[in-house]
Amino acid sequence: MKKTWIIIQREYLTRVRKKSFIIMTILGPLLMAGLWIIPIYISTLGQGKKVVQVLDESGLFIDKFVSTENIRFVPVLLKLEEAKQAFLLSNDDALLYIPRTELSLPVTALLFSRSQPGIDLKAVIRDIMRRQAEALKLRAKGMDPEVMNSVKTRIILNSIKLADDGTEEKTSVEVSMALGLVGGFFIYFLIFLFGSQVMRGVIEEKANRIIEVIITSVKPFQLMAGKIIGVGLVGLTQFLIWVVFTGVLILGFQATQSDSIKNAPKHTPITTQKVMPPQQMQLVAEAEVEADKTLLEEAMEGIRQVNFPLVLSAFGFFFLGGYLLYAALFAAIGSAVESETDTQQFMLPVTVPLILSFILATYVINNPNSSLAIWFSIIPLTSPVVMMVRIPFGVPWWHLALSMFLLIVGFVFTTWLAARIYRTGILMYGKKVTWAELIRWFKYKV
Amino acid sequence: MAKNKSPSMSLISVKEVSKQYNGHKALDKVSLTVPEGTVFGLLGPNGAGKTTLIRIINRITAPDEGIVFFDGQPLSATHISQIGYLPEERGLYKKMKAGEQALYLARLKGLSHDEALRRLKSWFTRLQIQDWWNRKVEELSKGMQQKLQFVVTVVHKPRLLILDEPFSGFDPINTDLIKKEILRLKAEGTTVVLSTHDMGSVEELCDNIALINRARVILQGNVHEIKAGYSKNLFDVHTRNELSTQLLSSLNAQSFELLSSSTRNGHHIYTFEIGYGQSPNHLLQAILLYAEILEFYEKLPSMHDIFVSAVKQQPINYPA
Numbered sequence: 001m002k003k004t005w006i007i008i009q010r011e012y013l014t015r016v017r018k019k020s021f022i023i024m025t026i027l028g029p030l031l032m033a034g035l036w037i038i039p040i041y042i043s044t045l046g047q048g049k050k051v052v053q054v055l056d057e058s059g060l061f062i063d064k065f066v067s068t069e070n071i072r073f074v075p076v077l078l079k080l081e082e083a084k085q086a087f088l089l090s091n092d093d094a095l096l097y098i099p100r101t102e103l104s105l106p107v108t109a110l111l112f113s114r115s116q117p118g119i120d121l122k123a124v125i126r127d128i129m130r131r132q133a134e135a136l137k138l139r140a141k142g143m144d145p146e147v148m149n150s151v152k153t154r155i156i157l158n159s160i161k162l163a164d165d166g167t168e169e170k171t172s173v174e175v176s177m178a179l180g181l182v183g184g185f186f187i188y189f190l191i192f193l194f195g196s197q198v199m200r201g202v203i204e205e206k207a208n209r210i211i212e213v214i215i216t217s218v219k220p221f222q223l224m225a226g227k228i229i230g231v232g233l234v235g236l237t238q239f240l241i242w243v244v245f246t247g248v249l250i251l252g253f254q255a256t257q258s259d260s261i262k263n264a265p266k267h268t269p270i271t272t273q274k275v276m277p278p279q280q281m282q283l284v285a286e287a288e289v290e291a292d293k294t295l296l297e298e299a300m301e302g303i304r305q306v307n308f309p310l311v312l313s314a315f316g317f318f319f320l321g322g323y324l325l326y327a328a329l330f331a332a333i334g335s336a337v338e339s340e341t342d343t344q345q346f347m348l349p350v351t352v353p354l355i356l357s358f359i360l361a362t363y364v365i366n367n368p369n370s371s372l373a374i375w376f377s378i379i380p381l382t383s384p385v386v387m388m389v390r391i392p393f394g395v396p397w398w399h400l401a402l403s404m405f406l407l408i409v410g411f412v413f414t415t416w417l418a419a420r421i422y423r424t425g426i427l428m429y430g431k432k433v434t435w436a437e438l439i440r441w442f443k444y445k446v
Numbered sequence: 447m448a449k450n451k452s453p454s455m456s457l458i459s460v461k462e463v464s465k466q467y468n469g470h471k472a473l474d475k476v477s478l479t480v481p482e483g484t485v486f487g488l489l490g491p492n493g494a495g496k497t498t499l500i501r502i503i504n505r506i507t508a509p510d511e512g513i514v515f516f517d518g519q520p521l522s523a524t525h526i527s528q529i530g531y532l533p534e535e536r537g538l539y540k541k542m543k544a545g546e547q548a549l550y551l552a553r554l555k556g557l558s559h560d561e562a563l564r565r566l567k568s569w570f571t572r573l574q575i576q577d578w579w580n581r582k583v584e585e586l587s588k589g590m591q592q593k594l595q596f597v598v599t600v601v602h603k604p605r606l607l608i609l610d611e612p613f614s615g616f617d618p619i620n621t622d623l624i625k626k627e628i629l630r631l632k633a634e635g636t637t638v639v640l641s642t643h644d645m646g647s648v649e650e651l652c653d654n655i656a657l658i659n660r661a662r663v664i665l666q667g668n669v670h671e672i673k674a675g676y677s678k679n680l681f682d683v684h685t686r687n688e689l690s691t692q693l694l695s696s697l698n699a700q701s702f703e704l705l706s707s708s709t710r711n712g713h714h715i716y717t718f719e720i721g722y723g724q725s726p727n728h729l730l731q732a733i734l735l736y737a738e739i740l741e742f743y744e745k746l747p748s749m750h751d752i753f754v755s756a757v758k759q760q761p762i763n764y765p766a
Contacts, residue, residue, distance in 0.1 A: 003554055010550050210537035210539060212535065212537065213533060213595075213599075216504045217527075217554040217556075
């Protein structure tokens, strides 16, 4: 046991001191926080007012281009060629040209700009033109656009999870989906990352023959266990640093940016009071308050409702369990080959369940309680990824308990299996190993 | 029990050990004894089964049949800490620092951190690699790596030292350094098993040998006794001046038959076979009056000759 501990220390310290580990540890949270922060940051950016010149030859749209907080529309009354030249001399952002058409409504316009116009700007212009064109068409058909507006309805669907004890909990499917997918992906990624580190470590020891020296000091199982645990602790360390560091970054960002988030522009609600009876109006008003929330705020609220202690501790468990399960198999593969290029034939069967579980993730996310999802979240080879995807949607406790129990049984089994191959494999040289050979090693009496 | 052992007691005793790999016999009823406090040469052509035997003694693998005794007890896990093994294929972690690595391997052998550090510092100094303590192994020359490997093999003061080709990769100076260390360890009571193809070092270092060929021991015993067994009463005389034909025919008459003669570096070298009823002293006496004698010795086959002859099952070719 003491020797295993010495091995764990070496495996851990040599890896933690590596430059690549330090870089990954710093870069990881920056990337993760970046995924979070950048969209928010961008939405607060680009608030600078844009100036768009509008040359409306048809004269049908110009009234509708009303300047907003962000975009100022300036009508121009020149010929197109002159307007273009004048635009080039000005500092304005874009020149919108709506040509006159003889018979139909103009539905094509040109937007000139020095640089690529933003998607937002194009969307705003298209929206204004579409509404006006629709209104004109309605009027042409003898319909009052006001009637049309009053019929327009926005449906707001809030999902509420009703627990057995009757408590209600607002859920955000989008947040659960995102969280499940991210959690599943990270488990998949980390198992691959650290599992292959174990494999490389075994190959290194075998290739440079230090194995012969070590194996006269410790039992093969001690060496294998020490390596798997050591690398696993590296993974756990990295994970914990990431969680803490990402948390700090996001909290720090929220603290500095909270004002701009609150002040994010809101849509002006379309009033529909006229046709509604009073009680309904109350409800609708509430709903519209909901609707008024920006997407960002909605997401934030959804995230606040996530049971983070459960998700994070489940992540820790399923990462560790899945890692131990696969790392033992990776160690066995490493022991059977002499260089990394020989690993292909053995890698495939081991990685298939892992890859399958990752492919399943996209299905599970849409059907988190289907029997397929339930089964694959209980079977040890796929459970780490699939269960992680399911957890944010809420999982019956016995699914979770059974899955965890089987995962423990699973990694004990793969470790036992791998150890039998490993102890023979690490001392085999100069032979191209086949599956039949592996099975023979498994049966060896040593 | 550990005290007062006579030098002839065996530390390792291999009894009827067989080992098979996929239908190929690596060892076939091999028996040998390694007396404590001696240097034992384990010889044999490539693929004869030496490495398998070494692995069995190291408990890396188990024999199919037979048993190995360590100090009179069946070999068990507790003996492993008393063995130091230098494998033929040297291996160290390339990216690890020399000192750190030596410390790691010493601790795996069961030494405490402080004890390992103290001993390693003194070994590093003795082998003149102390300046390399904080350098990565990959930055060390091959010779340095070999020294480092030697240090980690002996640092836990094993009673049994198994060295597989310990001199490969060493220049003559470092070879001498390691030979000196082997003899020093032997003088301190360490038993050494030396597996090598360098017959010169076998003659220099080994007390006993076992020659393995095709999974069997074909020759075993004390180096001097083995060589004496090949004695054919041949003696070489080196003289400054040439011997007269008159003298030679007179010697022939006294049953000192001249087999060959040659000249090398101003030495006149004569090989005589000493006939029945005669002795080397008489030969020396007979020549003494007529020539200045530079060297006189019995012509015995070298270990090299014995090795080749035994493996090829051919009579020894005595060089002229």
